[in-house]
Amino acid sequence: MLRPFIFVRLEKNLAMESLEDLRSRVLASIAAAETLAVLDQARVAALGRKGDITERLKTLGQLDPDARRTAGAAINSVRDEIQAALEAASLHLANAELDRRLAEERIDVTLPVAWPAAGRIHPISQTVDEIVAIFGTLGFRVAEGPHIEDDFHNFTALNIPPDHPARQEHDTFYLPDDAEGVRKVLRTHTSPVQIRTMINEKPPIRIICPGRTFRFDSDATHSPMFHQVEGLVIDRGVNMGHLKGCLVEFFRAFFDVDDLPVRFRPSYFPFTEPSAEVDIGCARVNGELKIGNYGSWLEILGCGMVHPKVLANCGLDPAEYQGFAFGMGIERIAMLKYGIPDLRTMYESDVRWLEHYGFAALDRPNLVTGLTGGAV
Numbered sequence: 624m625l626r627p628f629i630f631v632r633l634e635k636n637l638a639m640e641s642l643e644d645l646r647s648r649v650l651a652s653i654a655a656a657e658t659l660a661v662l663d664q665a666r667v668a669a670l671g672r673k674g675d676i677t678e679r680l681k682t683l684g685q686l687d688p689d690a691r692r693t694a695g696a697a698i699n700s701v702r703d704e705i706q707a708a709l710e711a712a713s714l715h716l717a718n719a720e721l722d723r724r725l726a727e728e729r730i731d732v733t734l735p736v737a738w739p740a741a742g743r744i745h746p747i748s749q750t751v752d753e754i755v756a757i758f759g760t761l762g763f764r765v766a767e768g769p770h771i772e773d774d775f776h777n778f779t780a781l782n783i784p785p786d787h788p789a790r791q792e793h794d795t796f797y798l799p800d801d802a803e804g805v806r807k808v809l810r811t812h813t814s815p816v817q818i819r820t821m822i823n824e825k826p827p828i829r830i831i832c833p834g835r836t837f838r839f840d841s842d843a844t845h846s847p848m849f850h851q852v853e854g855l856v857i858d859r860g861v862n863m864g865h866l867k868g869c870l871v872e873f874f875r876a877f878f879d880v881d882d883l884p885v886r887f888r889p890s891y892f893p894f895t896e897p898s899a900e901v902d903i904g905c906a907r908v909n910g911e912l913k914i915g916n917y918g919s920w921l922e923i924l925g926c927g928m929v930h931p932k933v934l935a936n937c938g939l940d941p942a943e944y945q946g947f948a949f950g951m952g953i954e955r956i957a958m959l960k961y962g963i964p965d966l967r968t969m970y971e972s973d974v975r976w977l978e979h980y981g982f983a984a985l986d987r988p989n990l991v992t993g994l995t996g997g998a999v
């Protein structure tokens with residue numbers, strides 16, 4: 624007997640799997656889905672355009688009305704059941720996923736705060752900032768000059784002519800001759816900035832010049848690169864009393880000791896007359912260097928009244944203008960203030976050292992924390 628092709632296929636399909644088996648298989652696949660993605664595959668396999676339930680529904684058209692009604696109601700009820708199971712499973716998996724994330728991504732508020740890695744301010748930078756802040760309140764401004772200097776600014780204008788013995792003491796780094804055949808040097812001190820300022824500006828002059836300086840010298844207390852700060856005041860009627868008052872004021876503010884003993888000792892520099900060296904009172908107490916009235920002294924700077932020849936070399940009339948100048952090593956006062964025992968460690972770039980001796984950026988002197996940066 625010939626039957627329509629479609630009927631054969633329907634019969635075959637139905638013969639393959641009963642609605643009840645289909646129902647159990649789909650519900651089992653829903654129950655077995657462990658993720659939302661797998662659950663969605665089960666949904667598509669049952670209810671998608673080519674899904675098992677959809678295919679079943681398509682066959683209804685071939686049945687006579689009575690059979691269609693019964694078969695339709697049966698398939699629809701299975702479809703509703705599958706739909707409900709899908710929704711329940713989806714909700715369950717979404718909750719489970721949330722629970723898992725809540726458990727895994729839990730924040731332990733009792734853990735110590737993990738600060739983001741932040742750089743530290745090197746004690747030299749900190750010290751320069753403090754020096755600038757203090758001299759700023761005394762009416763000074765900052766001047767700068769080049770690291771590569773010529774003979775005139777580094778020596779000659781400072782009254783150190785070519786055959787002067789002071790040149791030997793400077794352990795100068797000489798550069799190869801430049802295009803014009805001039806042999807430049809790495810500046811051996813910050814004093815050439817005095818010369819540049821006096822040549823370029825009209826008095827009154829009140830400057831400090833912090834910066835790098837270079838000498839061919841390296842041991843426990845010397846580094847080939849180090850820092851100085853130069854000071855210069857030029858005006859009419861400037862005298863040694865101004866120099867002393869200014870430096871005593873500076874040291875008391877810098878070391879934060881009101882009765883800090885400061886001693887001026889006669890000395891010699893080619894560029895000042897008279898010249899002095901300044902010592903501050905300190906002593907080694909239990910191996911630690913302490914600043915204060917202990918009866919012993921430590922030299923920390925050179926100074927004096929600007930030599931008339933230096934004024935004249937810069938085009939100033941010594942009969943009209945006088946001035947004082949000073950120069951000090953920044954490493955030394957930084958080591959003293961912050962208890963750093965070894966100069967060489969300053970430039971080893973050891974982050975543990977910097978972590979210990981360095982300053983947080985907020986410790987920089989500012990209007991809120993003042994000169995001591997809020998340090999106790």
Ligand code: DAH
Pocket residue numbers: 811812813814853854892894895924925926927947948949950951
């Ligand atoms: N330039 C000197 C040095 O490097 C320090 C110095 C001494 C600078 C006396 C001055 C000064 O301005 O007046 O050793």
